[in-house]
Amino acid sequence: MCLAVPAQIVKIDGVIAEVDMAGTTVRASLVMVPEAKIGDYVLLHTGFAIQVLDEHEALETLKLFKEMEMIPEAS
Known part of the structure; x- marks a missing residue:
């Protein structure tokens, strides 16, 4: 089974x-989503x-x- 997880972009350097x-x-690589910007939520799968994602959708997921x-509780 494959799983993709929402993650929020905090920094961008080229396509990474x-x-x-x-x-x-x-x-994470941004090659598949070049329109992504800092603050966006993306669906992350195997480092790509x-x-x-819409922020509401990401937070609900x-x-x-x-x-x-x-996901463990933050300590």
Whole structure:
């Protein structure tokens, strides 16, 4: 099973972004979503942002993941 997770872009350097994924910062390629900008939520899969998400949709998805205990509580 494959899973894509919403993440918020915090920094962009060319086609590489730093994204916040539930409190963890990871690097992600923006090659597939060149229109993405800092502050946008993207759907992240295997290190690639594959879609820009509406903020409401992203937050609802993260809420569901948390309810299913797929995302740990921030400490």
